[in-house]
Amino acid sequence: MLLIGTILFGDKSGAGVHWKFLPLLRDFVNIGQYSWGSACLAHLYRALCRASRYNCKEIDGPLTLLLAWVWIRLPYLSPLPREPRSFPLANRWRNWERGDRRYRYLKLAHFRKAFDELQEGQFVWVAYAVDRVDPNIIPAKIYMQSVIWSATVPLVSFECIEWHATDRLRRQFGFVQEVPSQEQNLDKAHGEILTGPKNLNWATTPTHSNWVIHWTNRYHYVLSELPMPSQHPLDTYLNWYRSKYGARLALANLAGEENDEGNQDLDVGNEDMDEGNEDTDEGSQDMDEDNEEQEQYISPAIPPPQEQPQASI
Template identity: 30%
Template structure:
């Protein structure tokens, strides 16, 4: 096939050619045609084939099961689509080199995918939300104590596992849009935690690598987030209190509406040369790391509150309903 650029995918600095990777060599078995849908394999096939680990497994078998498990994790959790039951072959070249998996910026790619999914679901005609929803739920529960389910006070690493056993009962499901809008509108500033992970009890269980400068630099970098064909803009200059800074009136947001249609659906083309500007932003992310004073009690400045009162939407619900 050759290095045909029309067949290239990209996550961060790695490209592969669709169809070249040998499934049988990587996984020990090839899924039957009935389990394959274009560039995806049914998740049920992975579960049936790799659901039970053999006790007498040799090293090659262990690696094959690890590859299958990681593909299921990526395809159904971090980068799930709305179906939630298919796993794309784009992950094959990554699991082919297990020793390199830790060198990729999975967090930035997952955040790009979550941003794009949330953008889509803002459309009134879209009813399902895809993406890493467990991470989104964890983000909410850590920062909004009022919204947390009861009985989940203990936690360990990874922090999102704190809510692993949470499953809303039938009484909690149903039409809740109006109720949640009211709850959000009635929130007080003290009921939101800007930096939940900075408390001493959380720092005790954090993996030490998380706080290394190379990772913290990504958090504070205003740059492009790239997940294959999905490109989003990391505008942390608009949420400085999450990093311990005081929020001043923000600059106008970067308009990236034209990127919303470029998500890889309907074809298999994507490679860095098609959008070199955005890949260059990511490659130079160290040059766009924000530097600001970290304070004990971060929050919006008085100037920001004035700006927000003029430009923001103060309530999600009709004001008349808030004071009944």
């Protein structure tokens, strides 16, 4: 319950777990039959969607997943990694505050400017390639399911449906990025709110049935194209992207007064860092001890997704 309520499907309450997850734990032996990964990703997409609203002040959802994704694919934005040879990969930033104290004082303006200055080689498209991650670290059971990582399908978790738009991230799977098709319209299913009977079968509801069938047939929707080098010319796509989203690409202009406030706070933070240097040696010693523990510990593999869609529960 702690894992469900904090890491996988956390909400802004921070203190409870929604009742809809309880029936999934009834048959604990077969709990691995559900696609927990796709459901977790659906909740993250929904959280990002809500956070994009102008009147939203906070974000919930599986933020550990979001941070790990950003830090793996944009390493120049991440804290100093500790590179443990263990799974999950996010372990490399366990207790990152000890190893990279200055990172805590970076402000929003810093990251906006860093995004604006992003260069081609700074984004890691194929993050799990053998030249990036030792193949012995990620369990073989997870790699066995990699064929459906690129499936362009709806992600379904109870009332929550979000679109897995892999056709807009083809380079992530080693393909050439083309101008994508029109955005998928989830219609009323995207705004569905969980009400009514607690044992509702979403696979038979009018708003969800077609999307659940689409997910069930996900092996038919994987990207199919001969892999091409990531350096392949993308002029057509980039021209389309800039013409469609160009006005929203410059984030530094949105910083405004935050720059001055951020610099002032950073100066204060530097003073705190100087005062905290006395703890650095002790923290480094703790890091060494933690590394020794991590080398002896390998987290259990996450069960791979199976054919049964979670939304049918």
